[in-house]
Amino acid sequence: MNGYLRAEISVSAIRHNIALIRQLLPPGVKLCPVVKANAYGHGIEQILPVMEEAADMVGVAICSEAERLRRLGWQRPVLMFTTAGASPVADLAELIVHDVILTLTTPEEVKLLAEASQKASRPAEVHVKIDSGMTRGGIRAEAAPELVAQARQAEFLRLTGLYTHFACAEGRDKTVTLAQHRRFMEAVEASGGPKGLILHAANSAATIDLPQTHLDMVRPGMALYGYQPAETLHKKLPLKPSLRLTAPIVLIKDVPAGAATGYCMTYRFERDARVALVPVGYGDGYFRCFSNAASMRLGGVDCPVRGRVSMDQTIIEITEVPDAQVGQHVEVISPDPAAPHSVANLAKLAGTIGYEIITRLGDRISRVAVD
Structure with a gap:
């Protein structure tokens, strides 16, 4: 039995928005749509078919979102943004079994993932998140090399990516974002370089305004659903709200x-x-x-x-x-x-x-x- 309210989600609008984003990307750059919070309120079940047409990976925030994607039949990579330390070992083990890529941000989480990996009887795939200046999630840039080295050496971990998150990409002044990008790339080099890893940093605003931040993969969210990330962007795409x-x-x-x-x-x-x-x-x-x-x-x-x-x-x-x-x-x-x-x-x-x-x-x- 359905409720009174009806949200119509335009698949053609989302497909149009994805095409606009794709046109901004050089060949080979992967697309990781962010589908957390029930696909930004649009309904993960409703938007998943169109994501299957275009996405290389999808991003979620919490365990239940990742598990739901697997339950719905999504077989491509899933990256969970919330740091591994937020989840109990049993949940981490289940995520590892479901091939969910986990975010690693502290040495303590390496120990936690060792236990979860043993419980799952397989290594955990991880991306290390580097705090390039937002001072929220991630390991401090200067401490990243040691953590990355630990991840590379651990037999129970499979390091496949490094990433960061921008604080002010939607602003007209890009000084802070460019400084974050530079700090991230310096941390990557100090951590042994990008070989064999997926580097990613760009959200919707950076994907649209800052092509130098596209790296190996972009993580748009708001723009894919048809909404301008901010009125202050230098470039305004003809997005279609969905x-x-x-x-x-x-x-x-x-x-x-x-x-x-x-x-x-x-x-x-x-x-x-x-x-x-x-x-x-x-x-x-x-x-x-x-x-x-x-x-x-x-x-x-x-x-x-x-x-x-x-x-x-x-x-x-x-x-x-x-x-x-x-x-x-x-x-x-x-x-x-x-x-x-x-x-x-x-x-x-x-x-x-x-x-x-x-x-x-x-x-x-x-x-x-x-x-």
Whole structure:
């Protein structure tokens, strides 16, 4: 039994976006789409077929995401970004059995992987993550050579890659990102060079703006789903947003002038009006801050949200759509970047980034691949 909410995921849009990214890459550079957080909220099952057409590897954040990919039949490499030390030995052993590439960041994790490898009865494939300046995950660049040497020498490890992550690639000023790139490459050389290893660093923004960071593989995420990583990029690709979220009207009522609506009655109607109840709320990832601020589209008309967004329901005014009917679908999120209820414009309204809008879409939403 499906819920009320329906997210249409455009396979053709994702295919278009992948082609745009591919055109930026020199021959031989691998593509590693990032599919963590349920493919950025789009649904891993819905996007996996198109990834099979183009991806050399995919990236995930946690154990359950990697395991789910294998359960769905994905047979190509999977890289788990969260450092190996975050997982218990039993989980690591299971990941090793499933041929998931693990991220190595500390000498202590080498010992942990020795135990997991023994439990799995096979060596663990690893990529060492190097902190080139973001000061988040990864081993410090100056300490990387020792860890890489340990990984090369350990019989229970199979080192196949080195990588880093950029902090500010989406910014107009690329100074910090270029410094990170330089620091990473220096660490690679100090660690014995790149021979036999996959080097990777570029996220969506770097893939688009900084070709010198493409190295052996790129890891785009946001751009593949059709959203600009930032407005500050030097180059803007004609990406196609791939998600459209709709919900049916479940109730229509006429209200008199002076009536107030929603929790704490934060909106009062100045005229006689007609309202519709839409079964979407902050429990589904539709932010509470959209109260009295956002709009949804019905019959080509942008209908304002009235009152507070509730956990499961939102009220919109449909006075300008007199022929609206119960059961008619309202567009909650539009794939049109110019629409007031697009991912980008809802993010602006919320004072956040598009990443948060799409990744917070909940599991009560039925996701369907279209076209």
